[in-house]
Amino acid sequence: MNIRIALIAATVQCLLMCTTPVAASGSGDSSLVTSSTRLIISADVDSSAILIDGLVAGVTPLTLDTVSAGTHTLVVVSRSPASWFAKTDSLTVVLVPGETRHLKFSVVSPLRLEPATLPGASSLLRSNTGQNGRTIALYTSGGIAIAAGIAAAYFKISADGRNDAYVLTGNRALLDERRRLDTAAGIAFVATQIGFAVFSYLLLAE
Numbered sequence: 622m623n624i625r626i627a628l629i630a631a632t633v634q635c636l637l638m639c640t641t642p643v644a645a646s647g648s649g650d651s652s653l654v655t656s657s658t659r660l661i662i663s664a665d666v667d668s669s670a671i672l673i674d675g676l677v678a679g680v681t682p683l684t685l686d687t688v689s690a691g692t693h694t695l696v697v698v699s700r701s702p703a704s705w706f707a708k709t710d711s712l713t714v715v716l717v718p719g720e721t722r723h724l725k726f727s728v729v730s731p732l733r734l735e736p737a738t739l740p741g742a743s744s745l746l747r748s749n750t751g752q753n754g755r756t757i758a759l760y761t762s763g764g765i766a767i768a769a770g771i772a773a774a775y776f777k778i779s780a781d782g783r784n785d786a787y788v789l790t791g792n793r794a795l796l797d798e799r800r801r802l803d804t805a806a807g808i809a810f811v812a813t814q815i816g817f818a819v820f821s822y823l824l825l826a827e
Contacts (some may be wrong), residue, residue: 656689656690656718656719657686657687657688657689657690657718657719658688658689658690658716658717658718658719658720658721658722659684659685659686659688659720659721659722660683660684660685660688660716660721660722660724661682661683661684661721661722661723661724662681662682662683662684662685662695662697662724662726663681663682663683663723663724663725663726664681664682664697664699664710664725664726664727664728665725665726665727665728665729666681666699666700666728666729667680667681667682668680668681668700669681669697669698669699669700669726669728670697670698670700671683671695671696671697672695672696672697672698673688673693673694673695674693674694675694680700681697681726688716689716690716690717690718691715691716692713692714692715692716693713693714693716694711694712694713695711695712695713695714695724695726696709696710696711697709697710697711697726697728698728699728699729708727708728708729709728710726710727710728712724712726755823758819758823759820759823759824762816762817762819762820762823763816763820764816765812765815765816766813766816766817766820767816769809769810769812769813769816770809770810770813772805772806772809772812773806773807773809773810773812773813774806776802776803776805776806776809777802777803777806779802780799780800780802780803780806783795783796783798783799783802784796784799787799
């Protein structure tokens, strides 16, 4: 009986000694897990490409849980094929182990045309719905730009002619007429720019 009890006690002691290194190994794995950081990346245009340190990481929006701590360079590029005003946004960050970082990128140029910035464009777009309405507005704005451009050129040429006649004759009436033609040419030129701006927005808008 004493021999059996001794054997049981020796077995229990051996098991306790064997399990101690396993616990230490587990604590070592936990320290490795906390050395990474969590990144939440978004942009003002979805499906924009994300590069981290020159390597493709995915598209926006994206959450990464395995980014190593330290310094990283992030580059976000718009993938919108219809936008001619896309730009690239980049950022260099220093990540601390165990932190969660939210990063927001902008890949749309502020020079992009919007209806509110063009005189009369908003009402024009609202009054023409559907593909047919957009086509009509496109042709109308293009026609206005061309007609106003021709008128501006005509008024300017006429004004130059009046100026040449004034130089030869000294007639003040010709000088006044030249000024009126110059004013008309300026108004027509402004109308050309507005028509071209509306035409460009309709052509390039997504």
